[in-house]
Amino acid sequence: MKLKKGFVLKKTAGRYVAVSMGDDYNGFMGMVTLSGTAPFYWELLKSEQTLDSLAESVTKEYDVTKEEAIKDLKPFIKKLLDAGILEE
Amino acid sequence: MYEFNIEIANIPIKIFSKHKYVYEQCYDYLTEKNPFFSVSLSNEDILKEMTIANKNGKTDLDEKYLESTAIYRKICEKILDYDAFMMHSATVKLDDTAIAFIGKSGAGKTTQSMFWINEFGAEYINGDKPIIRLIDGSFFAFGTPWCGKERLNNNTYAKLEFLVQVVKSDKNAVQELSSYDALPVVLKQVHLWDDEISLSKIMDMIDKLIESVKVLRLYCKKEPISAHVAFEKIFNFIEEK
Numbered sequence A: 001m002k003l004k005k006g007f008v009l010k011k012t013a014g015r016y017v018a019v020s021m022g023d024d025y026n027g028f029m030g031m032v033t034l035s036g037t038a039p040f041y042w043e044l045l046k047s048e049q050t051l052d053s054l055a056e057s058v059t060k061e062y063d064v065t066k067e068e069a070i071k072d073l074k075p076f077i078k079k080l081l082d083a084g085i086l087e088e
Numbered sequence B: 001m002y003e004f005n006i007e008i009a010n011i012p013i014k015i016f017s018k019h020k021y022v023y024e025q026c027y028d029y030l031t032e033k034n035p036f037f038s039v040s041l042s043n044e045d046i047l048k049e050m051t052i053a054n055k056n057g058k059t060d061l062d063e064k065y066l067e068s069t070a071i072y073r074k075i076c077e078k079i080l081d082y083d084a085f086m087m088h089s090a091t092v093k094l095d096d097t098a099i100a101f102i103g104k105s106g107a108g109k110t111t112q113s114m115f116w117i118n119e120f121g122a123e124y125i126n127g128d129k130p131i132i133r134l135i136d137g138s139f140f141a142f143g144t145p146w147c148g149k150e151r152l153n154n155n156t157y158a159k160l161e162f163l164v165q166v167v168k169s170d171k172n173a174v175q176e177l178s179s180y181d182a183l184p185v186v187l188k189q190v191h192l193w194d195d196e197i198s199l200s201k202i203m204d205m206i207d208k209l210i211e212s213v214k215v216l217r218l219y220c221k222k223e224p225i226s227a228h229v230a231f232e233k234i235f236n237f238i239e240e241k
Helices: A036-043 A049-063 A065-081 B021-025 B043-055 B063-082 B109-119 B177-189 B195-210 B222-241
Strands: A007-012 A015-020 A032-034 B001-007 B012-016 B037-038 B084-086 B088-096 B095-103 B124-127 B131-135 B138-142 B157-169 B174-177 B213-218
Touching: A007 A036, A007 B195, A015 A036, A015 B177, A032 A065, A036 A049, A036 A065, A049 A065, B001 B021, B012 B021, B012 B063, B021 B063, B021 B213, B037 B063, B037 B157, B037 B195, B043 B063, B063 B084, B063 B131, B063 B195, B084 B195, B088 B109, B088 B157, B095 B138, B095 B222, B109 B124, B109 B157, B109 B222, B124 B138, B138 B195, B157 B177, B157 B222, B177 B195, B177 B213, B213 B222
Parallel strands: B012 B037, B095 B157, B157 B213
Antiparallel strands: A007 A015, A015 A032, B001 B012, B084 B131, B088 B095, B088 B124, B131 B138, B138 B157, B174 B213
């Protein structure tokens, strides 16, 4: 899975939001609020990843087990998939 | 070819236009000042504008109108470099305070802004597309020649202190929105550019805007009393300062 083109992650008004580029008040598709680990995951998902490869990267960066990493990743990935930001 | 300079939001701009329409539209904003940048259109720009107009169901496809909106579109992108952006809103000025009414199409922004003109003697800054600029740490709302069909604008400005989201309702009530709830509302009123640099600039400004103004949600029936409900809340905030 990988990020679709045309989405940007920005910290705005205290939280991480993903928005669609080229949106305006005539066609606003909405923004998605993401957790504090978002920038790290977002950067990884700019290239092709699997849940496993993501979890691997997380365990290298943070002091967590692979199971803990997967537990945190799953809702994040679901949110991006539901919003149409991620291609499987 | 018409070549003229205008000043909007304290930014002097040189415009090149094929039609006289946009020159006449900008009459109140003409200036002799040296421009910071210039705007001219290619055929491609006009075609792009036509595509956008079609997408929005607009049938006013006379080239002079397309030229005008295409010019404003280019201006709105370039002004990002000067800490300014366009925000879709009906914005009025009362004493030295600007209040921007935002919300969905048909929610009653223009109606609400007109109540403020009639009930409290407010003045229009721009009834549709004002420019908001960050100057010395504060946001100001400026009139521009691009202001919707009703031509509601004045070449004036005021410090932007309140954003009021207008929501059609069967009651009149006002609540303050947290920055968390305000963000999606405000994002709907601006253009999220399709290049990362411009998008980044506008998101940074929205970030600052939300921290520096009060965002209110006004549930209202389309009647003047709703303006009084909003006014009272805003007046209390001003008094508290």
